Each structure stands twice: as structure tokens, then as C-alpha cells.
Amino acid sequence: MSSRAADRPSPPRGASTPPEASAAALQTRGAVAFLTPALLLIGIFLVFPALWTLYLGITDYRLTGIQAAQPQVIGLDNYASALGDPAFANSLWVTLLYVLGSAVIGQLGLGFALAWTFRRWRGPARNALEVLVIAAWIIPSSVVAFLWIAFLDTHNGTLNAALGNADIPWLFSWPLLSIIVFNTWRGTAFSMLLCGGALNTLPPSHLETARLAGASTWQQLRDIVLPSIRGHLLTNLLLISLWTFNDFTPYLITAGGPNFATDTLPVYIFRNALINFQLGYGAAISAILLLINLVIALVYLRLLRARS
């Protein structure tokens, strides 16, 4: 996993700076001093408990009952029973759809569309819309979850009222779609801000030239904009995919139901770790989630490298 490829597109620095030249600006000793506080904190409060958790994944540890007093190392049994559990397979599938729908298509798509729209549009309406989008991102999850329960309510919900008292049981008939639409609403702001920042790095002359040459918006996007900010988009995609994979908020809206239609992996872990108190099993699923996240990160790095 070379880091060089990732650094190359950065315009101000570029490949022209030999790697070792940076040592002149910041001595190794200084760098160590700068890194120490963060690494200490990460080492003690992140790496250590994470490794401990991974260790619990090979035990039958529970928070209560006999296994709380005498946990046994059971090797890979937790992993075997997870892989043999149809509910786990269902959760994995639901999670993939959720990430694809709400992060990749929803947040990135809408976030980019908004950033593109906001690029040159000015005025109070724009500012109001931007604050709304960002408010959806920063209002606490327990509050937004409740807002969406109210919004989608069958008989009283604002959505059904807006559709003319439709009385559609959204969370019952379209549960996964509902939480995908919810999470798109929830997280678009991050992609919007990030894409906005990326679009700002584009030299305006590029687009101007293309426009004068008669390129349509779609052509401009395809041929100029997307290739130039592809690295930014991929990084954004990595972060929002990871966050969505680990997102627990849907539980507050649907509790994983109906009939496990919204039982994403974090909800599955929650059910096993906090309702059943099977912490060993929950830890094993967390490790599987970690592996999936690792695969995403590797795919991302590969895509990033492939662009040069």
C-alpha cells in the first residue's frame, strides 16, 4: 500500500518535491514530539481497547451469567456461528444496500449536486438551504431520529400530510428505502462541503475554455470536473462509507425491523452485545465489520492508485 500515489495529485507540492526534502522543514525529532500526544492518546484509548475487543471475539464472554464469571476461549466458534446465521447474512446484505443507497448514491450524489449548484449561486435562499442541509447533519441523532419517526408517521406524519393525507405506512412498507432516504438527509452536508472544497480547487479557466468550446454541462462534468477531483471524491466516499457502515442511528427509527428489513450490522451487533449481552459474539462481528471496512479501504486505495 504505497502512499506515494496518494500524494501525487496535490498541486502545490506535486511529485517534483523529493520525499526527503521535507525533512529539511521538519526534523525527525520535532516530528516525533508532534506525533507523541496524538499517538499516546490513540494507543491507550483506541488501540488497546480495540485489541482487547478483538481478543474477546475468540471467547464466549458475556456480561452476565456463568460465562461472565468464567469465560472460555472458544477459538473461531463465534465466527463460524456468525457465518452460519441467516440473520447475519441478512444484516450484511441490508448493510450493503444501506451503504450503497444512502452513502454512495444518496449522500455523494446529492452532496455533489448541491456543491455544483452552490458553486456560483449566491443569495439568501442559497444560504438558507445550506444552513438547512448542515443543520440536518449536526442536530443530535436522538433528535433527528425522532423527527423522522414523526415525519414518516402513518396517520400524523408530515410526509403523508404533504401528500394529501396519504396514510402510507412508510416505515412498514418501505423500511429500507425510508432509512436510506433518512441517512441521505442526515449526511449529505459532509459530502456537500467536501465536494464544494474540491470544486474550489479547479481553475475556473478550465471550465470557461470548455464552455466556449461548446461542451454541455454533462460533458464538462464528465471530461473535466470529475477526473480532476476524483481523488477528493474517492476519499469522501471512503469516509462516508466507513461511517455509514458503522452507523447506528437507523436503530432509533426502526429498531431493525420490520421483520429485520433494516437490521444493519451495527444493529445486529447492538442486539447481540447490548440486549443479549453476548459480548464475545458481538466482538467477533465487530471484527468481521472491521475486515469489511478494510476491504473498502483497500478498494479505495486501489482506485486511487489506478487513476494515474
Add this chain to the structure above:
Amino acid sequence: MVRDGTTPTPGSIPGPSEAALQVRRLLSRIGFYLFIVIVGAYFALPMLWLVFAPFDPHPTLAAAVPSSVTLSNFSDLLKNPNALRSLVNSIVLAGATMVLVVAAAAPAAYALSRVRIPGRDLLLYVLLLFSSVVTGTAAMVPLFLLVFNLGLINTDVGVVLVLAGGLMPAGIFILKDFVDSMPKSYEESARVFGASSFQILRDIVLPYARPGLAVIAVWVVVNVWSNFLIPFILIRDPGLMPAAVVVYNFYTEGGQADLRLLSSFGLLYSIPVVVMYLFVNRRYGFRFYGGIKG
């Protein structure tokens, strides 16, 4: 912010026919407004409830203008001795975590950006992945026992350290990008004048990366503001609990929400973060100037 009053008309390219151009311009304008109205409604409608219900003497799940406006929900809310205090606690936790993350992530991001350490990016990714394990429910016992054995149970310090540890990798990841985009010549000329690494960090890197610091600060505060599990398992004194925990006070033993208290508390609980964002945005410009690269 520049206001030129014009709306963008994507695709308005000088074409062969003036009439076709007019039609095209009109269509794209209609399309644009349609998009804005739909997106605006999408983001605004779910929030309506939070605007009306807190002032409704008998709120339901419907977002309706109350027939009579009341503040009694708020005065009833104050009967819960933890309600207002929890907001102060949230501010303390979020503020302290924010300071700690920014203070530790900024120099680390600078160092990682400027010094080539073998496997640097791999390290960052692995840490990023680990943070998702620790924020999950499965890490409850390790985190609790760790903090317990440090003697930090029932203290803000314990909560802040755990939260900061979990948020640090993504913070460094985002911040490193801002530093990456800073031309090296800035530091090099400073070094010519004999500035120390610390002085360069303080006087050149940090001012340059200010929007990045603002992004991290808001992002950390928002995350801490919502976090239920960590303070809940690490704090026992109800007087120290943050709002993320206290918001669950307004459900009955049967699990039903008390809409009067929940809506009014939900509003109070949301306002500080929105205000903070508006403040930071006005003061520092909340923008990802460079975007993020790996």
C-alpha cells in the same frame, strides 16, 4: 459572501438558434428551481415538528401550528433537575474533547504531512478502522475496565480521553489534507529566518489550516454532542450526565415518549450545535478548501 443575485444557468451555451437557446434556458431554469424546491422541502419538512411541537400544549406526531402557543412544556422540563445541567455538561465534554483533539491532531497532522514515515498511510487507515470498533457497543467492557482501572470512572476526564482517542484518527486524516495543500516554501523561508518547528507550526501552519481546524472542531463537537454510550457507561453521577443521555429521560417506563418534554428538550438540545456552527462559519469560514485526499 458575494451576492450577485444571478442564478446559474448551467448549460447556457451560445448555440446556433436563438429560439432553441431561449427554450433551453427556460427549461434549465425551471429544472433548477424544481430541484431547489424539492431539495429545500426535503431538508426543511422533517424539521418542522421541532419548530412547532415544543410550543404546543398537546403535541402529537403531526407537525402542525399549535392552536395556542405555550411555554409550559419548557417550564415542566425544568422540573427535571438534570435537564439544563446536562446541556452545560455536554458543552464541557464537547469543548474539552474538541480542544484535546485539535491540540493533538494538528501537530500530528503536520508531522505526518511533512515527514515520510514508512507505512504512514497504512497506519492512518488502520487507526481509522480501529476507531469504528471502539465506538461500537462490543467494546463496552474493555473501555469501562480501562477507565475504571485508571481511576477515571465518573469523571469528565475519562469520557473526554476515550472520545478523543476514538475521534483522533479521522481528525488527523481530515486535517492532514489541509496541511498537505500548504506550499512548502512558506515553512522553508521561515526556517531560513531561524524559526523553530514549534514556531512554524504556531505561526504558519495553524493559521493556514484554520478552516481545517474549524471543520475538525465542529465535527468533534457534533460527534461528542450525540454520543450516548461512552458517557453513559463511564459516568454515574446524574449531575454529570450530558444531554445525549438525559434526552432518554423523557420516555416512560413503558418506553413511550413524552412528546411535550421530548420536543422541548430536543429543541434546547439542538440549538447550541446549530448556533456554534453559525458562529464558526461566520468567524472562520467553515469550508473544506482543499477537499480531502488520501
Add this chain to the structure above:
Amino acid sequence: MNANRRPTRITALLATAALVLTACSGSSSPSPSAAAASAAASAGGNQPSSSPAAQPSSSPAAQPSSSPAGAPVTLTIAANAVVGGKSDQEATWLTNYVIPAFEKEMAAQGKNVTVTFNGTGVADEQYKAQLALDLKSGSGADVFDMDGIWIGEFAQANYIKPLNQILPAADTWDGWSQISPAVQANMSYQGQRYGISSGTDGRFLYFNKDVFAKAGLPADWAPTSWQDILTAAQTIKDKVPGVTPLQIDAGTAMGEATTAQGFLPLLVGTGVKLYDETTQKWQGNTPQIQDVLNFYKQVYTTGLGDPQIQLAAKGRDQSFLEFSQLKIGILAEGDYMWRGVINPTGGVNPMPNRATEVGWTLIPAKTPGSGVNGQNFVSISGGGGRVLNPNTKNPAEAWALLSFMASKDSVLQYTNGQPQITQRNDVNAQILSSDPVLTFVATKVLPLTAYRPGFAVYPQVSQALQLASQQVFNGKSVSDAATEYNATLVKLVGADHVVSGG
């Protein structure tokens, strides 16, 4: 900030090293190693329950058993209750009555006792997790609330101890005579008392007299078999459009409500208990389990019940709301609904005319005489209580507090004029007469009731039952759902502890 952090970091490193050693040595002993424990003690971490301000005064009093007269003692109560929020009644009672009255009583005996109350208002599982973490680390409040169903798993984990092992005097408390054996058993495990119950409840059938009148059904409806219930529901379906005839909790979204208000009351009506203490076996794929699943299938696939309510995340709330709006004909619920939901004073969905609009009747066995112990009618009860922390530094004072909270005066103060079923017979006799439903529960329901098995594995068995109850109205056949449940059960408790087949 930096200067403050440094010592913390050093302590952190040392303790982390100790932890790594513990973790690496197999992690088989859940209690922290001696080194880590003493490090924690020196850092003041052994009393997480008391507020930092109160700590200096309390830490010197670390003597075992009761402290000398006059030495200050701090006790802490933990409960999932908070003033102005969840379980406000209990929190207010603790704050305004128990703490001042108990401190005064102690002062009268020459003891300087300070009591603090750590109340949260969260989901039960989360409160349970907090308790378990505290007890695991050897800390926690001196007296805490617990659901009776948790006793077994906490005892198995060695988190709690029988009362008489903490303090032999607990057996001689005069209050035991006022608490019926079944209610005591709810806070016991393997015949040992772990705490004092704080009340109980019972499940029965509510019905809407208004709906019944429209359907031509009697206002004094008293079904004697499952078929009677189904027939009445069918009549409502035929004659009263727009009303859900029957709701009986089902499915995983309802969680424990499904098991406690639906599945288990039905199951005991077929003559068996989920777990038989004498044979030490759980009900697997038996005809009785299939009977219950058949009943569910019939209710939720023929339009007698509304499956949407059962599957929605807030389905129970919705069933409460719709019942209060006269949109549900028959609802199986506990007395909590009467006291906490449709109560005209302080209920969440108040029914001003509940006395005339609402009817109530016992849950019949499948057929007369087919219930457990040959009963005609059945019920399931739950309830919580208060437990003594085995790690308490002041067992005598903690027990004094615990028993004070269950004294007649305290319990009367707790009910505060609102009738409800308490743990004490003398209080019940005094306060229930004004309330017809609670009198009905105390005199008719409680004598026939059964309690749920309290094992660590129970929540998972319960979930498997919830899942089966849901599968049968999502297209699975009863025998397939029962087979799948049986397989899950065998995995959980082992084939030796499962009865299956006819």
C-alpha cells in the same frame, strides 16, 4: 490542560501495563488484578457512585461491616428513575421521602449517614449494562433497583449475593411476612433471597365496551377459551369496520412485551411452563408451542389483528394510542396500561372515561382446565425489586436503608394515594379497594399467575420465541417456525435441556 494531563498519562500508562498483563494472562478472572485494583483504589476510583465532592468524607470510612457510631457513612441508591422524567414517581419518592426520612432515622440512632441517589432514565437493557459493569468492577451503588428477571444471570456471574450472606440479620426482617412467597420468589434464585421485591403486576385482557356494544357483544364479556376470544374478534371484524379487533403482542420489534404479554400467557394456557424447574427442561418444538404459534397465525393472517402494529418499532405505543382512541377491540396488556397509559390523571394517553369505556377479564386457558396446574385462567407476572450490593462497605447501614424502603410507611408514601400493586399485603389491603382493576389483579390474577425463568440465556430464548411468533404471519408454516425455534433453543441450552415432539 497540558500540565494537567501529564500525571494522568503516567498513571494511565502504568495501569495500562497492569491491564495488559491481566488481559494476556487469559483474562479468565473478570475481577481486576490486585495491582490494578490497588492502583484504582489509590486513584479514588473505588466509589464511582458518590459524587466527587462527597468523596473525601466517605473514603476514610472504608472499614468492613458497620462503622463506629458517629463516623460518617455515605450510601448510594441507583435506579432507572429520574425526577421529571422516566419513573418520576419512584425518583420523587426517593428524593423527597426516603433520603431525608432515612437520614433522620439514622441520626436518631446516633449515626451520621448521608444518602445520595444516582438516577438515570434510559432503556432497561442500558441500565442493566451499567449495573453489570459496576458490579463486575467491584463498585457500584450500595442499593440498586433490578428487574426480577435479571436475578439469575447476575447471581450466576457472582455479581450479587444472597442477602443473608451479606448480612445474616436480613433473614429476621419482620417485613418478609407481609410479602407473599411468589412475590419473594421473583427476587430469589435457587431458593435464596437476593433482594426485596418492590411490587408486581399481572396480565389480562382489556376490551373496549363501546366497540363491544356496536358488535353486539356483552359488556361483561368473560371468555373461557381461546376460541371464545377468536369468535369475539371475528364478530368485531364483521360488525365494526375501522376497528382492529384483537391485539396480542407478537414479533421481535415488541421485544420482551411479546413474550410477557403474548406468548407466555398463551403458553401457560396450554398447560406447560417455558422452563420446568423439576425436569430442568425448556419447551422446544412441542405441540404446546405449536398451539401458540397457530393462535398467532390465525390472529394475524385472517385480519383479526393488525400485523403492522406488531412489526413497527413503536408498535406498543401505537397499540396504547389506538386502544385509548377506541380503535382496538381486545388488547392483552398488563396493569401498567391502566395506571400509566390510560389513567385520566397523568397517563400518557388518558381516557377520561376509562371506568365506563374499558372492560377487563382474565386470560382463559386454551380450553377450560387446560392451563398450568389444571387452571381455567392464566397470567404472567413480572416486577422488580431492590438488591444489596455485595461490595458495600457498610452492609448494616445499606440493609437498614433497603429494609426501610420496604417498610409499610415507606411503601404507603411511595403509592402516594395512587392505587397500585405493591409488594406488601398490608399496604395492598389498605389502598387497592378504591380501584376496581387493581383489586381485580390482586385478588383474581395474582393467585393464578406465573413468573418467567430468570437465567442469563432467557433473553435469547425470549427473542427466539418472538421471532417464531413473527415468522408465522410472515408466511412461514407453524411447524417450520417451531423447528427453527427448537434449533436455536438447542444451541442456547443444549439438547439435554429441551423437550420436543409430542
